[in-house]
Amino acid sequence: MDVSCAFPTALSSPDDIALAESLGYARAWVYDTPQQSPDVWMTLALAAERTERIGIGPGVLIPSLRHPMVNAAATATLVDLAPGRVAVAFGTGFTGRRAMGYGAITWKFMDAYIRAYRDLLRGEVVEWEGTRMQMLHPDGHAPARPVEVPILVGALGPKGHAVARELGDGLYATLQVPDFLGEYSWVPYLLWGTVLDESEGADSAHAREAAGPGWALAYHGAYEFGGPDAVRGLPGGDAWMDVVESAPEGERHLAVHSGHCVELNKADEAAWAAGGHAMLRDATITGTGDEVKRRLDQLGEQGVTEVVFQPCGSDTRRELERFLEAATSS
Incomplete structure (x- = not known):
């Protein structure tokens, strides 16, 4: 690929x-x-x-x-x-x-x-x-x-x-x-996702910054395609919906999509703090270098010919370098 x-x-x-x-x-x-x-x-x-x-x-x-x-x-x-x-x-x-x-x-x-x-x-x-x-x-x-x-x-x-x-x-x-x-x-x-150090947890500050914006898409997508009930079925979903529903009804789309693919918005932060980070590895391609490589190989077996990685966080070089190293490892 x-x-x-x-x-x-x-x-x-x-x-x-x-x-x-x-x-x-x-x-x-x-x-x-x-x-x-x-x-x-x-x-x-x-x-x-x-x-x-x-x-x-x-x-x-x-x-x-x-x-x-x-x-x-x-x-x-x-x-x-x-x-x-x-x-x-x-x-x-x-x-x-x-x-x-x-x-x-x-x-x-x-x-x-x-x-x-x-x-x-x-x-x-x-x-x-x-x-x-x-x-x-x-x-x-x-x-x-x-x-x-x-x-x-x-x-x-x-x-x-x-x-x-x-x-x-x-x-x-x-x-x-x-x-x-x-x-x-x-x-x-x-x-979206990030390469973790061997002993790094999925709830680390780095994981939150670098993979969190991709993880948040699980809530944004559930809300747009499945509605509030679909979000409440996710870990931390009640906390996420509480923030969104505190906005005026005609402006809730602003609360949902603020920070899209860049940073966690207030609803995303609430869901993360309420335990939503437990699904970070499932919602993104996050793990050690070997784990990321295995996930990418699975995508290739399904027919993907080009993986497109979006880095997040303050250290773009680090994210690009680590992902490329994992993706091209043998």
Whole structure:
């Protein structure tokens, strides 16, 4: 498997991606989460100028956040800055939409959007929102069409699988391993966790900082897809729900998604303190180097072709180095 990394887009991301390249990571993905991040395309452009080899791209773009022409033009710009290194992944929107109070987009909309975006990059005339349009960029304004870029689709269920199979060059997966994963030749799998020292417990300060934000996704996901009862069934879930339900009903999504993939929010801290940290190893890829390696090998056996590790905490270099060492050990 290739070993790649991901970052919740931050002002430090261009330098973090340059660091990842120097360490030997294959690709770096950054998130499209405008409610907590700087612009994903600006960040990738800066990363392109600071690197020479590493693959880069948004993982995942949320179609409703931009007109397909805007994403097509941005993609073409990045391809010119980093030829042969760009891939683009699309998703229906977890925190990228839910943190602003919206639900996920429909797969019907995703299908239409990817078709329009792809055909624009090919130089074709497309119809969108009742009118016909085309990339009209003259020389010096964008690469000549067609602009070739791999497209991946983040999907977990049958509707997403159908779109990914027809329109995508691969499947971008996270949180779950769908049973259709083996049908794809390119499968990046986004994961969180940390490499522990031999005697380090899963409740250590380091484990909390470095793996806690990934662990918290178990509560965020349970709430969004299963509701309060699903959260209360988790260790520390009652404490987590008490914090979320103390917020005004129309603003609870803010309490849920604050700090997403970066740090523990108040609800996450309450769940951790109430014993939720007991499921850290199950909710993330956390353990000693040997244990992490075994978990990654299992993902490879299930069809994952690229593990995508998102480091958390204050020591990005340490997390990237330790994970890469574990992932590439024999």
